[in-house]
Amino acid sequence: MAMLPEVIAILALLACQAQSHLLQTESVRRNLIVEVGDAANQYSTAKPCSGNETSFMGCFLASSNAKDYPWGSPEIRYPADGSPWGVHLTGPYPDGTTYLVSWLTGAPTIGRNPAQPNTSSLITHAAVTPAQGGTETRFAGSIITYLRLYSDTTLANYSYLSPYIHHVILANLAPSTTYNYKVSCRNGSLAGNYSFKTLPKKTAGDGSSPYPLRIGIIGDVGQTRNSTATRDQVVSNNPQVVIHVGDNSYADNYHASNPDLNKAGGTNQQRWDSFNVLWEPLFSKVPVLNIPGNHEIESTGIKSTISLTTTSWSFPSNYPFQAYAARFPVPGSTPASFGNITANMFHSTVLGGVATLISINNYIAFQPGSPQYKWALSEFKKVNRTQTPWLFVQFHTSAYHTYTNHYKSMECFLSIWEPIFYQYGVDLVFNGHVHAYERTHPVYKYQKNTCGPIYVTVGDGGNLEGLYRDFVDDISSSAGKPRCELFTASGLSPAALYYQNPGGWSSSGPRPSNCPTMSFQPATGLEGGPPLMLLNTTAGQPLLGFCQSSQPLWSAWRDPSFGHAILDLISDTTARFRWYKNLVGLKVAVDDVVLERKDACVNRRRRQSRRARRILA
Numbered sequence: 001m002a003m004l005p006e007v008i009a010i011l012a013l014l015a016c017q018a019q020s021h022l023l024q025t026e027s028v029r030r031n032l033i034v035e036v037g038d039a040a041n042q043y044s045t046a047k048p049c050s051g052n053e054t055s056f057m058g059c060f061l062a063s064s065n066a067k068d069y070p071w072g073s074p075e076i077r078y079p080a081d082g083s084p085w086g087v088h089l090t091g092p093y094p095d096g097t098t099y100l101v102s103w104l105t106g107a108p109t110i111g112r113n114p115a116q117p118n119t120s121s122l123i124t125h126a127a128v129t130p131a132q133g134g135t136e137t138r139f140a141g142s143i144i145t146y147l148r149l150y151s152d153t154t155l156a157n158y159s160y161l162s163p164y165i166h167h168v169i170l171a172n173l174a175p176s177t178t179y180n181y182k183v184s185c186r187n188g189s190l191a192g193n194y195s196f197k198t199l200p201k202k203t204a205g206d207g208s209s210p211y212p213l214r215i216g217i218i219g220d221v222g223q224t225r226n227s228t229a230t231r232d233q234v235v236s237n238n239p240q241v242v243i244h245v246g247d248n249s250y251a252d253n254y255h256a257s258n259p260d261l262n263k264a265g266g267t268n269q270q271r272w273d274s275f276n277v278l279w280e281p282l283f284s285k286v287p288v289l290n291i292p293g294n295h296e297i298e299s300t301g302i303k304s305t306i307s308l309t310t311t312s313w314s315f316p317s318n319y320p321f322q323a324y325a326a327r328f329p330v331p332g333s334t335p336a337s338f339g340n341i342t343a344n345m346f347h348s349t350v351l352g353g354v355a356t357l358i359s360i361n362n363y364i365a366f367q368p369g370s371p372q373y374k375w376a377l378s379e380f381k382k383v384n385r386t387q388t389p390w391l392f393v394q395f396h397t398s399a400y401h402t403y404t405n406h407y408k409s410m411e412c413f414l415s416i417w418e419p420i421f422y423q424y425g426v427d428l429v430f431n432g433h434v435h436a437y438e439r440t441h442p443v444y445k446y447q448k449n450t451c452g453p454i455y456v457t458v459g460d461g462g463n464l465e466g467l468y469r470d471f472v473d474d475i476s477s478s479a480g481k482p483r484c485e486l487f488t489a490s491g492l493s494p495a496a497l498y499y500q501n502p503g504g505w506s507s508s509g510p511r512p513s514n515c516p517t518m519s520f521q522p523a524t525g526l527e528g529g530p531p532l533m534l535l536n537t538t539a540g541q542p543l544l545g546f547c548q549s550s551q552p553l554w555s556a557w558r559d560p561s562f563g564h565a566i567l568d569l570i571s572d573t574t575a576r577f578r579w580y581k582n583l584v585g586l587k588v589a590v591d592d593v594v595l596e597r598k599d600a601c602v603n604r605r606r607r608q609s610r611r612a613r614r615i616l617a
């Protein structure tokens with residue numbers, strides 16, 4: 001087994017007490033997370049596109065690796081004869097024993113104003129049988145379709161009516177049980193021989209343990225050869241559930257009329273079909289917990305309105321998230337909510353009876369007063385850490401990372417949510433969007449803090465847009481300065497951008513006009529050289545500790561390469577987190593750290609339980 005850290009870190013009594021004034025009078029029991037044997041900050045300068053260091057992205061995009069499978073490739077082909085394809089599982093539902101199985105039959109209809117069939121009276125089925133023998137249970141479900149009726153006249157002949165999308169709820173399955181399952185063809189006969197294992201469920205009083213519990217984490221996966229590599233490595237690592245932090249098919253990188261024509265501003269629904277085919281080997285085997293990313297919005301080309309907000313932000317005038325909502329209902333969905341966009345934007349569930357996952361959509365309104373804010377706060381309040389000691393959050397856009405792309409784009413979001421994550425003692429936050437890997441130390445307001453969450457960015461699933469290579473603190477060889485200092489957007493420096501738009505400088509969803517001022521990288525969060533203070537005395541602005549010339553102290557590990565993460569929950573207090581890199585394979589996890597949850601902010605490590613030590617040995 002690879003590199004277990006041996007040194008027990010003596011953690012200084014950090015700023016928890018000092019921060020306590022932020023916690024007001026909440027009587028929330030703090031749950032803290034620290035790294036066992038946490039070593040120095042690390043980063044890799046991996047250049048998977050060697051030989052073109054002046055234009056990493058350009059080199060990648062020029063290579064054949066940066067292409068989705070061409071339309072018609074065997075990897076993404078599906079049968080149009082009515083057999084099931086694109087089978088995928090969602091779950092577990094919050095009750096811990098219910099899952100959703102979804103699949104497609106037939107082929108889409110592409111043409112001028114196709115008529116949407118009335119599927120409301122159609123019934124479909126899935127049948128599950130315990131692999132160890134036993135009786136078959138048959139569940140009935142429903143069929144939906146969705147129609148993207150393009151209002152743009154240049155796209156008028158490319159309206160897309162989806163294949164039949166089947167959704168069947170598999171209720172009250174036995175925990176920790178492998179089931180073989182079959183699903184209905186168009187004509188109703190059952191087909192296929194799929195199999196999946198339900199998660200364990202802790203049951204009070206019966207002595208059962210849900211540990212160890214293995215969670216896979218992927219993001220920004222797409223449909224390239226690199227996506228396949230990620231998919232197959234995740235399958236081989238055998239997770240019991242997969243968290244997918246969003247950006248699925250990248251269908252919106254294509255023209256509506258041609259699934260091989262990359263073109264900004266359109267979206268090609270056939271690329272959702274191929275996506276469902278490509279990922280079936282993982283998604284039909286392991287239940288997935290998804291959250292929408294920007295590539296799920298698909299706001300172009302259709303005409304309709306929807307509003308999920310009561311305050312400062314509203315959707316553009318068409319249906320966003322339409323394909324996503326139709327194909328990936330949230331855990332907890334009922335037949336009445338299949339395909340209902342509003343009902344499928346965010347969710348929360350419990351894994352193994354011990355880990356709460358709250359999944360937030362940062363592309364719809366998230367500010368105080370919004371429906372999502374009220375919902376999420378009530379979810380945080382409901383968590384009982386005695387029953388479910390682990391608490392995780394996922395949302396698409398990376399909040400803590402040091403790559404130039406999307407740097408600081410979540411300042412507004414953080415200004416609202418970071419104190420809430422802190423107050424409720426979130427253990428880990430999972431993000432994507434940044435096409436690379438990065439893990440932070442426990443952090444709060446840009447300072448290492450054993451009471452803060454660890455943020456994990458895994459937007460490294462392999463999509464066609466390629467990897468992000470540049471760190472903000474890299475010294476540009478031509479300018480002799482860190483990229484952070486050189487960075488401009490629309491010709492404005494970071495400082496000017498900040499004053500123009502304190503909510504962050506790139507698109508990461510709705511940005512309320514009343515977003516509070518956020519905190520910036522303080523000098524004490526840096527090492528390896530002085531921070532670059534950006535000063536604009538012309539405008540009478542104060543110093544901003546903003547740029548840095550080295551990896552900040554809160555960044556633990558970063559590597560611009562494709563891969564996936566595995567989180568093993570080993571006990572109520574111990575977990576092991578690993579990041580696997582496609583180019584290295586599964587023999588060695590490139591990043592490997594043991595995490596200990598603490599019940600109080602103390603400066604020494606809690607003893608691992610005997611059971612935890614046995615599992616880790």
Ligand SMILES: *[C@@H]1O[C@H](CO)[C@@H](O)[C@H](O)[C@H]1NC(C)=O
Pocket residue numbers: 051052055057058059062
């Ligand atoms: C390097 O990237 C540039 C910019 O996209 C591209 O024009 C050039 O062909 C690449 N060179 C090599 C050797 O791949």
Ligand SMILES: *[C@@H]1O[C@H](CO)[C@@H](O)[C@H](O)[C@H]1NC(C)=O
Pocket residue numbers: 081082083185186187188189
């Ligand atoms: C139902 O459809 C499947 C897939 O096309 C086909 O293999 C099967 O023979 C059909 N069954 C009946 C009874 O028609």
Ligand SMILES: *[C@@H]1O[C@H](CO)[C@@H](O)[C@H](O)[C@H]1NC(C)=O
Pocket residue numbers: 118119120121
């Ligand atoms: C669809 O069919 C159901 C039952 O057959 C019927 O009650 C309903 O009115 C139909 N809906 C539309 C929009 O035609």
Ligand SMILES: *[C@@H]1O[C@H](CO)[C@@H](O)[C@H](O)[C@H]1NC(C)=O
Pocket residue numbers: 112153154155156157
């Ligand atoms: C759409 O189809 C109609 C009829 O087939 C044709 O007249 C029209 O030119 C087509 N429009 C486009 C944009 O291809």
Ligand SMILES: *[C@@H]1O[C@H](CO)[C@@H](O)[C@H](O)[C@H]1NC(C)=O
Pocket residue numbers: 180193195
């Ligand atoms: C289905 O596959 C499992 C192994 O994955 C096998 O044990 C079982 O016999 C198969 N059942 C059928 C009906 O083919």
Ligand SMILES: *[C@@H]1O[C@H](CO)[C@@H](O)[C@H](O)[C@H]1NC(C)=O
Pocket residue numbers: 048065225226561562582583
């Ligand atoms: C992406 O996939 C291609 C084709 O399999 C492979 O050659 C390349 O090394 C992969 N890149 C990374 C960064 O994993």
Ligand SMILES: *[C@@H]1O[C@H](CO)[C@@H](O)[C@H](O)[C@H]1NC(C)=O
Pocket residue numbers: 336337340341342343
């Ligand atoms: C869709 O879901 C929302 C939120 O759950 C609900 O308010 C609305 O009534 C639903 N719409 C339909 C048509 O069922």
Ligand SMILES: *[C@@H]1O[C@H](CO)[C@@H](O)[C@H](O)[C@H]1NC(C)=O
Pocket residue numbers: 384385386387
């Ligand atoms: C939390 O759960 C524990 C164990 O089930 C229970 O004893 C306790 O009362 C719960 N706390 C609250 C605030 O409900």
Ligand SMILES: *[C@@H]1O[C@H](CO)[C@@H](O)[C@H](O)[C@H]1NC(C)=O
Pocket residue numbers: 493495496497536538539
């Ligand atoms: C300094 O502030 C002025 C006035 O607001 C602005 O025009 C200028 O772009 C700023 N300069 C920098 C380097 O941010």
Ligand SMILES: [Fe+2]
Pocket residue numbers: 220247293294295396432433434
């Ligand atoms: Fe994204």
